[in-house]
Amino acid sequence: MDKNIVIGLRGITREFVLGEEVIYALKGIDLDICKNEYVALMGPSGSGKSTLMNIIGCLDTPTAGSYFLGGNDVSQAHDNELAAIRNKQIGFIFQTFNLIPRLTTLENVALPLIYAGWSKQERDERAMQVLEQVGLADRVKHRPNELSGGQRQRVAVARALVNNPSLILADEPTGNLDSKTSYEIMKLFDEIHANGNTLVVVTHEEDIAAYTRRIVRMRDGLVESDQPNSSRKL
Secondary structure: OOOOEEEEEEEEEEEEEEOOEEEEEEEEEEEEEEOOOEEEEEOOOOOOHHHHHHHHOOOOOOOEEEEEEOOEEOOOOOHHHHHHHHHHHEEEEEOOOOOOOOOOHHHHHHHHHHHOOOOHHHHHHHHHHHHHHOOOHHHOOOOHHHOOHHHHHHHHHHHHHOOOOOEEEEEOOOOOOOHHHHHHHHHHHHHHHHOOOOEEEEOOOHHHHOOOOEEEEEEOOEEEEEEEOOOOOO
16 A cells, blocks of 8 residues: 555445444445545435544444554554554544543643553653744633633644654634634644644545535545545644
């Protein structure tokens, strides 16, 4: 597989058994996302986009097919292996921020580095670097309840970047933010992309997808369309 392909999906299916019924959430997905691409994954409820996001994020494994992440087939990895892959290779950004209330901004951002075995000094230095990158160097001692929604999402972005992952995966990253703050976060994503990161944004909002460079639309467990975004914002 081409070394520039960060995500390579081949014939990915995912089935769920509910009682005597089998739900076919994904029906044979083929998709490549290359290094430094900025992609929106879209689709209505029931389209399979959340299931696909969970597989891309190594939160779930496919029923059949192969998933190559950075050239390595992770489709049959066990839970412990998937946890290690998530920590080293994927930075997650969630709609609900998922920050730990009792920890400071600096401690929340440094958290993934604990699992990676970094010393406290190394963790703090790296966390400060990414907090400066997202414009929060003056909020390092604040706890989440002392920050605005936009600031909390910036902390989440910094935490996603701290491990230098090969992939940033954002799930409805502006879902809890107002229009002005959403614009600021998407502007930040554009800067992150300009720095060479690979971003996949899962969203149902056309306004948010408009900031990305490629839009993959799903319907009924299949890729319905996959096109460059010729009219992107910013």
